[in-house]
Amino acid sequence: MASIRFVAIGDSFTEGVGDELPDGTVRGWADLAAQGWADSRGESIEYANLAIRGKLVWPIVAQQLEPALALKPTHLSFNGGGNDMLRPRTSMSHIADAFSQVLRRCDEEGVQLILLSGANPSGQLPLGRLIQRRGDVMSIAAVERMQGRGDVVQALNWPDAELSDPSYWSEDRLHMNNRGHHRVAARVLDALGERVPEGWWSIPELPEAVRLARGDYLREHLGPWVRRRLTGTSSGDGRQPKFGGGWVEVSPRDPA
Secondary structure, three states: OOOOEEEEEOOHHHHOOOOEOOOOOEOOHHHHHHHHHHHHHOOOEEEEEOOOOOOOHHHHHHHHHHHHHHOOOOEEEEOOOHHHHOOOOOOHHHHHHHHHHHHHHHHHHOOEEEEEEOOOOHHHOOOHHHHHHHHHHHHHHHHHOOOOOOOOEEEEOOOOOHHHOHHHEOOOOOOEOHHHHHHHHHHHHHHOOOOOOOOHHHOOOOOOOOOOOHHHHHHHHHHHHHHHHHHOOOOOOOOOOOEEEEEEEEOOOOOO
């Protein structure tokens, strides 16, 4: 069995939405980090990803944490709260409580926690200043729960001003594109003390990157998001995790 067993839990950020492959499947930072980790070590690692888009932070904990720990991982990555933050009257301390719960269970099972904060999309969203303020509070609250825990691997993306540039985001302005996911993967590998593949911190911007006009954006992305909020539905309803059936072996690539 491989010495590293890495499982990721979370929402669309960890599922990889925005980094779509030609066949329509999503990849994302966690898949990239798993491959980069194997490449850096020069040996295979085991990888699973239980994240599902649209999930609130406590359903992530309730539905994904125990199945993830049941796999007996060596490392577990966790991020959540982005969907909660966009809803009015959300308690930031209640979100932070979820981070404490994940840390407690990882401690009990002897699993090293990899803590991520999401990237900051507020500069390109309606009500951006409000989202910025709420995200600042949530990010600080979650990190405070890890105070004094040098054993927790922290890959914090919310404070990264470079990652807020529109060139790192997909056309829906809520999910990072291929470029953004590579930068987050680079941060995770760096926090783990592993080698970051050349160029991952800022891969070239795709020339065909889409920038929707305001009217098109409101119609194609913001409107459907608002309708889901009003009807109590989620983009993840009925979805299964892409790597939830057990470990997938990720082998190192040939350096050549």
